Amino acid sequence: METLTPAARRVLDAAAELFYGQGINAVGVDLIAKHAGVTKKTLYERFGSKEALVAAYLRERDERWRGWLTAEVDKAPRQDPPDRILATFDALGAWMHRENPRGCGFVNAAAELPDTGHPARQVISDQKHWLRGYLRELSEDAGAEDPDALADELLLLHEGATVLYGLSALPDPVGTARGMALRALEQAGVG
Amino acid sequence: METLTPAARRVLDAAAELFYGQGINAVGVDLIAKHAGVTKKTLYERFGSKEALVAAYLRERDERWRGWLTAEVDKAPRQDPPDRILATFDALGAWMHRENPRGCGFVNAAAELPDTGHPARQVISDQKHWLRGYLRELSEDAGAEDPDALADELLLLHEGATVLYGLSALPDPVGTARGMALRALEQAGVG
DNA sequence: ACTAGACTAAACAGATCGGTATACCCGTCA
DNA sequence: TGACGGGTATACCGATCTGTTTAGTCTAGT
Structure with a gap:
């Protein structure tokens, strides 16, 4: 930086x-x-250029989110990996309450930038892949039977909760997602 | 119309x-x-006005999606309500493949229209509430213990799959969502 | 024959778009 | 002392924005 x-x-x-x-x-x-x-x-x-400014905006947003998420997860002890996974949802809830009322900034940006050559598209792609990788890491630490499959599910829950939060279409999308994550953990042999 | x-x-x-x-x-x-x-x-x-044209565009998109979804669901027999719920995911997958490669048109529109007074916002809100209501109806028909809770979960899976499909961040988000839906049905006592 | 509605063609507002140019101010550091 | 970097102020460029206006054509129904 x-x-x-x-x-x-x-x-x-x-x-x-x-x-x-x-x-x-x-x-x-x-x-x-x-x-x-x-x-x-x-x-x-x-x-x-404006393009470059947009990319810089998303890069910094990404940095802030990563910092927040990892810090919150690290509050949970390393000895309790399932709890660390659930902590990602608590972190998401607090983050959205604080500075994400209009949904995911990256999803919103992607909606406005169909041109795949726009420099911001790379930042958006990196963001999602980083989160997927991080969730996969946590899943592996938790001893999931198929950490890739679990990471896919967790990512889907994160994105679903975020978009519904932004649309105010459900009262507590993060709580719903957290509950589903709990079941996903059980299913993955992480109880 | x-x-x-x-x-x-x-x-x-x-x-x-x-x-x-x-x-x-x-x-x-x-x-x-x-x-x-x-x-x-x-x-x-x-x-x-352009505003009104935007609203008309979303209204018609909504009509097409509703028609497609209900028609696909009605291909499944009424005697098998769980299958009808799963059919909503198959319908979603086919729909996105056909005409939703850039994610949900309503979510994208909401990203661009922060003004809550914009006539299109009402259309967007209606769309999500209709889908939530439809999923609740299907959940009730299936004899779910808590149809409201199940509908929340199904809606979240739909939205998560749609946004991830649009970002090309997962190979098969609809399949992932469908698998999670299956578990949500079991959990709700619909097996 | 008349009329109402649907349409084309083209110019015109006033504002704003991303981006550039000229000229100047001021503090730091050599 | 003087050069330089970071900054301000202001004007300008061509293009595009939403929306309006004037003028006129074509066609279907009565």
Whole structure:
């Protein structure tokens, strides 16, 4: 993580808030510059293009989420792997309550960026694959019979809970997902 | 379903393809009119505004999905309610293969339309509530102990599978979801 | 024959889009 | 002292945005 100049820091913060809150295509660079108290010249000197700024926004969001998730999981003792898996759902619930009311920022970004050549697409893809890999790791630590299959299921529960939370379509999607995860663990021989 | 004039029909078809394929905010009315072989005047006479056109697009998409889903489910005999529930996942898989490669059109639309006053938001909300209600109905027919809880779980599996399919993050998200649904049925006393 | 509705063609608003250019200010460090 | 990096301010570019306006054509039903 290279350090940003103060102005670049403000630009990235403003971009994060506006992109997530209003959508990427709905937010222009002028608005971002204004919110950051910065000129467009500075914005372009620091980030080069809107595309690159979008990618930087998603990269930082990814870093924050990874940091949060792993820190929360590490609060559960290594001696209790199943509890560490369940902790990912508690972490997800707290995260969404805090800064994900509009659903997954990566899913939302993918919805707006159909062009597979957009630099942000790589960041989105990396994010999902990292989470899948992390869940697989936890599944293996827990001694699951088929850690790959369990990781697939856990990832699906995470994504389902996140999207339903964003749509306010269920009262407690994270709780529902957590309950299903518990059964998935039993099924995988992790009781 | 009020009948549309020929030009309106072409506008709605073009809007559906472009909105879903490129995103709502990324597609202008000029482009839609051009694709439909129609002037902007006609477009505005038939639909009133872009907002209303977006809502009409989602309404029709909703109708098509409902029709497809219920038809597929009705292929399974009424005497076998659990099979009817599993059929919703088979229907989802076929639907996405056919016309949902970029994920759920409603989730994508919600990502682009943060304004809760946008007329399309109501359509999106209705869509999710209808599906939840339909799954609850099927759960009740199957004699689930707690049909509400089962419907929540099934909805979560549907949404999770759809979003992962759109991100190409798992090889077979629908199959994963279907397997989890099977276990959810057993848990609910529907075996 | 008349009319109402559906449509085309094309220009026009005013605002905003991503991105660039010119000119200047100010603190740090050599 | 002087160069340099980070920054501000402002104006500008061509393109595109949603939406409107004026003018006129074609066709079906009465």
